[in-house]
Amino acid sequence: MTQQLEQPLTQEAAGSSAAGQPLIDIRNLNVHYGNFKAVGDVTFEIATHRITALIGPSGCGKSTVLRSINRMNDLIPTARVEGEILFHGENILSSGVDPVMVRRRIGMVFQKPNPFPKSIYDNVAWGAKVNGIRKGMDELVEWCLRSAALWDEVKDKLDQSGLALSGGQQQRLCIARALANNPDVILMDEPCSALDPISTLRIEDLMRELAKNYTITIVTHNMQQAARVSDQTVFFSLGENRMGVLVESSPTRDIFTNPRDSRTEDYITGRFG
């Protein structure tokens, strides 16, 4: 039964852009919170089935950029997002686009594991349920939990609370929850910052595995993590008036061995940040 499901899912993924081709094109992104300009003129691309890491010092706007991609900033009353974020050629930020549909296509995993205060089963099933899936829920839940490398640990206690799991398991449950909508993209906002090193490694392994079928964008404070898991690294820094600016976007291999910008070099060699 797992097989049956895997078929259409991977097919649809393959039906989108080919691996390595740009999937999300961010152009001249500006984000204001009230009068404060948090991010200025950010332009970069996110490639299909690759892991893109956003790195940089605290307050440089990398989470703000990430949350613009699935319109999460819409929930902050003072936030104003300008520019273009093209997804399959369509502008996510356009007023005609319903943010609910954006979030169904572009899933998210948060900094602190935040399972619903419901059973493990319902944690995974709820997202699919609100999007109209009724039949085959048991199979879907199993498939998501297997894909998130959590099935073997929870298969005997699916009706227990998601909050009874350990921190690392909770975060994998949140990943399984994001998979239930079969998104194109999964955004991860410092997904390991609340986890111990062992759990962190498990999540990183999982990210590499998931990148075969999903496009992943991760914000991380941890440069080693960016170096370990990502294909492309985007480095942000603080510009004038504490505004976040993009310094460079390069293949991860290059950014850590041969950065183009001296600010990137200063940051990755630990001279600041």
Add this chain to the structure above:
Amino acid sequence: MSSPPILPKSTSLSDIGNLSRRQRIASIGKVVFLAATLLAVAALAVLLWYIFQRGWGWLSWGLLTNPPSRKPEKAGLSIAISGTLWIISLTLLVAFPMGVASAIFLEEYAPKNRWTRLLQINISNLAGVPSVVYGLLGLGIFVQWLDLGRVVLAGALTMALLSLPVIIISSQEALKAIPWSLREAAYGVGATRWQVTASHVLPAAVPGILTGVILAVSRAIGETAPLLVAGAAGFVTSKPSGFMDSYTTIPIQLYNWMSRPQTEFRDLAAAGIIVLLVLLISMNLIAIIVRQRFSSRTRW
């Protein structure tokens, strides 16, 4: 520049500074707080003891089943009990959905601007308005202007007005206490605002909301003044059988008895207070059971 006041180093753990003074203050605090608690409990105990002493002998089945009468040994609360149940159920029916819906609007939907702030301040002020003012309002609007007359519906609507601010504010507090991360999680999987509210925020807030409703309704059950003004009758001989019947309630019947010259009626009133207390406690108990049910459904 003068040297800064650095604390002295010491090789011993015995007190060399102001620790004994600080600990003395701490122990005084403990005594004061304990005394305040005991005083409150003692006052309640004295009241209960007084009422049970006077009223215990008058408790009988007849007190619950008899209609009012001029003779204390024949007088009962049956009509007042029925009136109270009518008023409370109707009040709940109006105030509970309206109050919770208003709270949801203010917390989950309304933008935070000057108008909603003004609305918020008004609701807080309404919660502090003396209940007799609500009685006058009810008399003016429901009894006279809408011309409902001195009937159950007018009384219940007055009580609903009285309870609304408390229900709204406590429901808002309950909604506010739900962590933002829960809403983010639900929005993150592509849920609409209503799906987020109905499936996650509201169920998690139910225990807090019910606590507020219990408080508001308990207050309404015991209220005398607003209904006295807004049209509860002092002497009714039949139970209300619909919204448009005249009514009386337990507190008003007791008030009536207490103003009689015979001491027997005052003892009877004490017995009536015991009945009112039992009614209150059993209603709270039901609410607590419902609350427990809901808390166990949310698996924190």
